[in-house]
Amino acid sequence: MMQADRRKQWIKSRRKQRNQARNARLRRQFMRYVTLVGLLYLGGSAVVRLPWAIDNTESQLTVRGNYVTSRHQIAEKVESVVGKQLFKVNPKALENSIAQLPAVKHAFVRRYAFPEPHILVEVLEEFPWATYVPEPGKLPESVISQSGRVIPLKDFPGIMRPPLRVYGPAALKMTAADVTQWASWCNYISQQTKMPVESIDLRHPHDIRVQNVALQLKLGSPDTSLTRRLGRLSSVLAAVDPMKTNLEYIDLGLDNNIPMKLAKIDPRKEAAKKAAEEAEKKRASENEQLAGREQTL
Structure with a gap:
């Protein structure tokens, strides 16, 4: 009988200990929850109420990767967020705005609150492919990048001007695919003539002309058959060599033959x-x- 009473007391004691441990654990969890809510409230209040915003683009804007685009041009795009709290600034929208600059291919924006509020802008600029000139004899006006974007020299005077010149209308538009295709054709011509292409005349869409150091080529329309027509150039180079001084152009615009025009007067x-x-x-x-x-x- 006494042994049964002791067992009951032991069971009650164990149950009491478990209840006390559970209550203590619940109190700790409740305190953690209250502390976490308090910290979140204080953090939210600090974000909303503290002046975490950039006041100017002179000292609170860092720009990297801008070799052609001026800092002032990028700062003008960032001016729209001056005075706005950093957590309200949309980095994606700001990146898209900066990427509208003709010389900027991609932009990356980062916001920092410490050690002081500031914005970091990193840009990846376009790579020039050719220099745009309205017509022979005139000064260059723009540079055409590998992505096809036309970058005006008056806004970006420090950009590199490639030796390849492209003549065309004022509203000339090219895509990345166009640039890739023309670069391929120019390389194909250079491989056959052993001379680099100097200019591409796109002023007449159905009478494209290409000029290198010693030859002028009439290509006709730049359609799907142009690669095949260019492949016939090597077959006439040997015959053309003795008459280069009188040769005006080689016509590769036809499918059946390759006409050549000779000048009446020897240019030399x-x-x-x-x-x-x-x-x-x-x-x-x-x-x-x-x-x-x-x-x-």
């Missing part, structure tokens, strides 16, 4: 004649000046 002889005439005029002018000085004396 004409240039030598003009040089001789200029030299004669210069000598005559010098003789007149000398005679005038002798008369004066």
